[in-house]
Amino acid sequence: MPHTPLHDWNLIPTEAIALQKRLAGRVERADRLDPVRHLAGVDIGFEQGGEITRAAVVVLAWSPNDGNEFEVVEQVVHREPTRMPYVPGLLSFREVPAALGAFEKLEVKPELVMVDGQGIAHPRRIGVASHLGLWLDLPTIGVAKSRLCGRHGEPGPERGDWTPLVDGSDTEVIGAVLRSRVKVKPIFVSPGHRVSLPTAIEWVTSCLRRTKLPEPTRLADRLASRRG
Protein backbone atom coordinates (compact mmCIF):
# COMPACT_ATOMS: atom_id res chain seq x y z
CA MET A 1 0.00 0.00 0.00
CA PRO A 2 2.41 2.55 0.72
CA HIS A 3 4.58 4.23 -1.60
CA THR A 4 4.61 7.55 0.05
CA PRO A 5 8.19 8.33 0.94
CA LEU A 6 8.53 8.83 4.65
CA HIS A 7 10.19 12.19 4.14
CA ASP A 8 7.08 13.50 2.44
CA TRP A 9 5.07 12.47 5.42
CA ASN A 10 7.42 14.19 7.81
CA LEU A 11 8.24 17.37 5.95
CA ILE A 12 5.00 18.25 4.30
CA PRO A 13 2.67 18.68 7.28
CA THR A 14 4.58 21.53 8.88
CA GLU A 15 5.30 23.21 5.56
CA ALA A 16 1.78 22.67 4.36
CA ILE A 17 0.32 24.34 7.42
CA ALA A 18 2.64 27.31 7.03
CA LEU A 19 1.58 27.61 3.39
CA GLN A 20 -2.09 27.44 4.32
CA LYS A 21 -1.69 30.28 6.77
CA ARG A 22 -0.13 32.41 4.07
CA LEU A 23 -2.69 31.55 1.40
CA ALA A 24 -5.71 31.89 3.68
CA GLY A 25 -5.40 35.64 3.52
CA ARG A 26 -5.85 35.54 -0.23
CA VAL A 27 -9.12 33.63 -0.18
CA GLU A 28 -11.90 36.02 -1.18
CA ARG A 29 -15.20 35.61 0.60
CA ALA A 30 -17.28 38.23 -1.17
CA ASP A 31 -19.09 37.46 -4.42
CA ARG A 32 -17.02 38.03 -7.50
CA LEU A 33 -18.35 35.75 -10.14
CA ASP A 34 -19.21 36.30 -13.76
CA PRO A 35 -22.53 35.17 -15.22
CA VAL A 36 -22.57 31.40 -14.89
CA ARG A 37 -22.97 29.56 -18.17
CA HIS A 38 -21.04 26.49 -17.16
CA LEU A 39 -20.91 24.91 -13.74
CA ALA A 40 -18.43 22.18 -12.83
CA GLY A 41 -18.32 19.49 -10.17
CA VAL A 42 -15.04 18.01 -8.92
CA ASP A 43 -14.22 14.93 -6.90
CA ILE A 44 -11.30 12.62 -6.32
CA GLY A 45 -11.32 8.84 -6.14
CA PHE A 46 -8.61 6.21 -5.77
CA GLU A 47 -7.55 3.08 -7.58
CA GLN A 48 -5.27 0.18 -6.83
CA GLY A 49 -5.62 0.38 -3.10
CA GLY A 50 -4.84 4.07 -3.09
CA GLU A 51 -1.73 4.01 -5.26
CA ILE A 52 -3.45 5.96 -8.01
CA THR A 53 -5.38 9.19 -7.50
CA ARG A 54 -8.22 9.68 -9.92
CA ALA A 55 -9.61 13.20 -10.41
CA ALA A 56 -12.94 13.72 -12.13
CA VAL A 57 -14.50 16.94 -13.42
CA VAL A 58 -17.97 17.17 -14.90
CA VAL A 59 -19.08 20.37 -16.66
CA LEU A 60 -22.76 21.21 -16.85
CA ALA A 61 -24.45 23.85 -18.98
CA TRP A 62 -26.70 25.96 -16.79
CA SER A 63 -30.09 26.87 -18.28
CA PRO A 64 -32.14 29.04 -15.91
CA ASN A 65 -35.00 28.84 -18.36
CA ASP A 66 -36.04 25.22 -18.74
CA GLY A 67 -36.80 24.91 -15.06
CA ASN A 68 -33.17 25.04 -14.04
CA GLU A 69 -32.13 22.07 -16.10
CA PHE A 70 -28.56 21.11 -16.80
CA GLU A 71 -26.88 19.29 -19.59
CA VAL A 72 -23.55 17.54 -19.25
CA VAL A 73 -21.27 19.13 -21.80
CA GLU A 74 -17.93 17.59 -20.80
CA GLN A 75 -16.42 14.97 -18.55
CA VAL A 76 -12.74 14.53 -17.78
CA VAL A 77 -10.77 11.98 -15.76
CA HIS A 78 -7.14 12.44 -14.83
CA ARG A 79 -5.03 9.78 -13.09
CA GLU A 80 -1.66 10.13 -11.44
CA PRO A 81 0.34 8.48 -8.66
CA THR A 82 -0.86 9.34 -5.17
CA ARG A 83 1.66 11.63 -3.53
CA MET A 84 0.46 12.11 0.01
CA PRO A 85 -1.54 10.22 2.63
CA TYR A 86 -4.78 11.58 4.00
CA VAL A 87 -4.27 13.94 6.92
CA PRO A 88 -7.26 15.82 8.38
CA GLY A 89 -6.81 19.50 7.59
CA LEU A 90 -4.35 18.87 4.77
CA LEU A 91 -6.65 17.23 2.25
CA SER A 92 -5.93 19.77 -0.47
CA PHE A 93 -2.28 18.73 -0.72
CA ARG A 94 -3.42 15.21 -1.48
CA GLU A 95 -6.19 16.06 -3.93
CA VAL A 96 -5.56 19.42 -5.59
CA PRO A 97 -2.60 18.33 -7.75
CA ALA A 98 -4.71 15.69 -9.48
CA ALA A 99 -7.66 18.07 -9.75
CA LEU A 100 -5.45 20.60 -11.52
CA GLY A 101 -4.38 17.90 -13.94
CA ALA A 102 -8.01 17.27 -14.79
CA PHE A 103 -8.70 20.96 -15.32
CA GLU A 104 -5.83 21.21 -17.75
CA LYS A 105 -7.55 18.67 -19.97
CA LEU A 106 -10.79 20.61 -19.85
CA GLU A 107 -11.93 22.38 -23.00
CA VAL A 108 -14.95 24.17 -21.59
CA LYS A 109 -14.01 26.55 -18.81
CA PRO A 110 -16.65 26.89 -16.04
CA GLU A 111 -17.46 30.12 -14.22
CA LEU A 112 -18.27 28.29 -10.98
CA VAL A 113 -16.98 25.07 -9.42
CA MET A 114 -18.41 22.84 -6.68
CA VAL A 115 -15.86 20.74 -4.84
CA ASP A 116 -16.39 17.66 -2.70
CA GLY A 117 -14.98 18.87 0.61
CA GLN A 118 -14.86 22.00 2.74
CA GLY A 119 -14.28 25.58 1.63
CA ILE A 120 -13.48 27.97 4.46
CA ALA A 121 -15.06 25.62 7.01
CA HIS A 122 -11.53 24.59 7.86
CA PRO A 123 -9.23 25.17 10.87
CA ARG A 124 -7.22 27.74 8.92
CA ARG A 125 -10.11 28.75 6.64
CA ILE A 126 -8.66 27.19 3.52
CA GLY A 127 -10.11 23.77 2.80
CA VAL A 128 -9.72 21.92 -0.49
CA ALA A 129 -12.42 23.98 -2.24
CA SER A 130 -10.79 27.27 -1.29
CA HIS A 131 -7.31 26.05 -2.16
CA LEU A 132 -8.41 24.83 -5.59
CA GLY A 133 -10.33 28.04 -6.27
CA LEU A 134 -7.31 30.11 -5.36
CA TRP A 135 -5.11 28.10 -7.68
CA LEU A 136 -7.56 28.18 -10.59
CA ASP A 137 -8.60 31.73 -9.79
CA LEU A 138 -12.21 30.64 -10.11
CA PRO A 139 -15.24 30.94 -7.82
CA THR A 140 -15.65 27.70 -5.83
CA ILE A 141 -18.06 26.24 -3.29
CA GLY A 142 -17.30 23.46 -0.82
CA VAL A 143 -19.88 20.69 -0.51
CA ALA A 144 -18.91 18.15 2.16
CA LYS A 145 -20.74 15.12 3.43
CA SER A 146 -19.50 15.53 6.99
CA ARG A 147 -18.02 18.07 9.40
CA LEU A 148 -14.36 18.96 9.78
CA CYS A 149 -14.67 21.74 12.35
CA GLY A 150 -17.20 24.14 13.79
CA ARG A 151 -20.40 23.81 15.84
CA HIS A 152 -24.01 23.71 14.71
CA GLY A 153 -27.54 22.85 15.64
CA GLU A 154 -29.82 20.39 13.88
CA PRO A 155 -31.28 21.91 10.71
CA GLY A 156 -35.03 21.75 10.06
CA PRO A 157 -36.60 18.67 8.40
CA GLU A 158 -37.47 20.20 5.04
CA ARG A 159 -35.28 20.27 1.97
CA GLY A 160 -33.55 23.64 1.99
CA ASP A 161 -33.60 24.10 5.76
CA TRP A 162 -30.23 24.98 7.19
CA THR A 163 -28.42 26.17 10.29
CA PRO A 164 -25.19 28.14 10.51
CA LEU A 165 -21.88 26.42 11.12
CA VAL A 166 -19.90 28.57 13.53
CA ASP A 167 -16.40 28.35 14.94
CA GLY A 168 -14.32 30.19 17.48
CA SER A 169 -16.17 33.30 18.50
CA ASP A 170 -19.82 32.35 18.08
CA THR A 171 -20.08 35.21 15.64
CA GLU A 172 -17.90 33.68 12.97
CA VAL A 173 -20.10 31.82 10.51
CA ILE A 174 -17.99 29.56 8.31
CA GLY A 175 -20.68 27.61 6.52
CA ALA A 176 -24.15 26.10 6.51
CA VAL A 177 -25.45 22.70 7.53
CA LEU A 178 -28.04 22.10 4.83
CA ARG A 179 -30.83 19.55 4.67
CA SER A 180 -30.58 18.59 1.01
CA ARG A 181 -33.13 15.78 1.27
CA VAL A 182 -35.86 14.91 3.72
CA LYS A 183 -34.84 12.34 6.31
CA VAL A 184 -31.20 12.34 5.28
CA LYS A 185 -28.12 13.58 7.11
CA PRO A 186 -27.44 17.19 6.13
CA ILE A 187 -24.51 18.30 3.96
CA PHE A 188 -21.96 20.99 4.82
CA VAL A 189 -21.82 23.94 2.46
CA SER A 190 -19.13 26.59 2.73
CA PRO A 191 -17.71 29.36 0.54
CA GLY A 192 -14.61 28.27 -1.34
CA HIS A 193 -13.20 31.32 -3.11
CA ARG A 194 -14.84 34.45 -4.53
CA VAL A 195 -18.31 33.36 -3.32
CA SER A 196 -20.25 34.47 -0.22
CA LEU A 197 -22.14 32.05 2.01
CA PRO A 198 -25.62 33.22 0.88
CA THR A 199 -24.60 32.75 -2.74
CA ALA A 200 -23.07 29.36 -2.00
CA ILE A 201 -26.29 28.21 -0.36
CA GLU A 202 -28.34 29.50 -3.28
CA TRP A 203 -26.32 27.67 -5.86
CA VAL A 204 -26.20 24.40 -3.99
CA THR A 205 -29.91 24.55 -3.32
CA SER A 206 -30.80 25.21 -6.93
CA CYS A 207 -28.62 22.29 -8.02
CA LEU A 208 -30.44 19.82 -5.76
CA ARG A 209 -32.65 17.20 -7.38
CA ARG A 210 -33.76 13.95 -5.84
CA THR A 211 -30.49 13.02 -4.20
CA LYS A 212 -28.52 14.12 -1.18
CA LEU A 213 -25.77 15.76 -3.21
CA PRO A 214 -26.20 18.61 -5.71
CA GLU A 215 -25.85 17.48 -9.35
CA PRO A 216 -22.33 18.79 -10.05
CA THR A 217 -20.80 16.99 -7.09
CA ARG A 218 -22.98 13.91 -7.46
CA LEU A 219 -21.95 13.37 -11.07
CA ALA A 220 -18.28 14.00 -10.36
CA ASP A 221 -18.55 11.54 -7.48
CA ARG A 222 -19.78 8.77 -9.71
CA LEU A 223 -17.13 9.43 -12.31
CA ALA A 224 -14.35 9.54 -9.75
CA SER A 225 -15.50 6.28 -8.20
CA ARG A 226 -16.00 4.82 -11.70
CA ARG A 227 -19.59 3.84 -11.09
CA GLY A 228 -22.55 5.12 -13.05
Add this chain to the structure above:
DNA sequence: GCGACAG
Protein backbone atom coordinates in the same frame (compact mmCIF):
# COMPACT_ATOMS: atom_id res chain seq x y z
C1' DG B 1 -3.51 15.04 28.81
C1' DC B 2 -7.95 13.64 26.13
C1' DG B 3 -10.75 13.68 22.02
C1' DA B 4 -11.83 15.20 17.10
C1' DC B 5 -10.62 14.60 12.60
C1' DA B 6 -13.25 16.79 4.94
C1' DG B 7 -11.71 12.46 1.78
Add this chain to the structure above:
DNA sequence: ATCTTGTCGC
Protein backbone atom coordinates in the same frame (compact mmCIF):
# COMPACT_ATOMS: atom_id res chain seq x y z
C1' DA C 1 -11.49 7.33 0.28
C1' DT C 2 -12.02 1.92 -0.10
C1' DC C 3 -13.41 -2.96 1.12
C1' DT C 4 -18.55 -5.31 0.50
C1' DT C 5 -24.53 -8.36 0.74
C1' DG C 6 -28.35 -7.87 1.81
C1' DT C 7 -31.99 -5.07 3.07
C1' DC C 8 -35.35 -1.28 4.49
C1' DG C 9 -38.13 2.41 2.37
C1' DC C 10 -40.41 5.56 -1.06
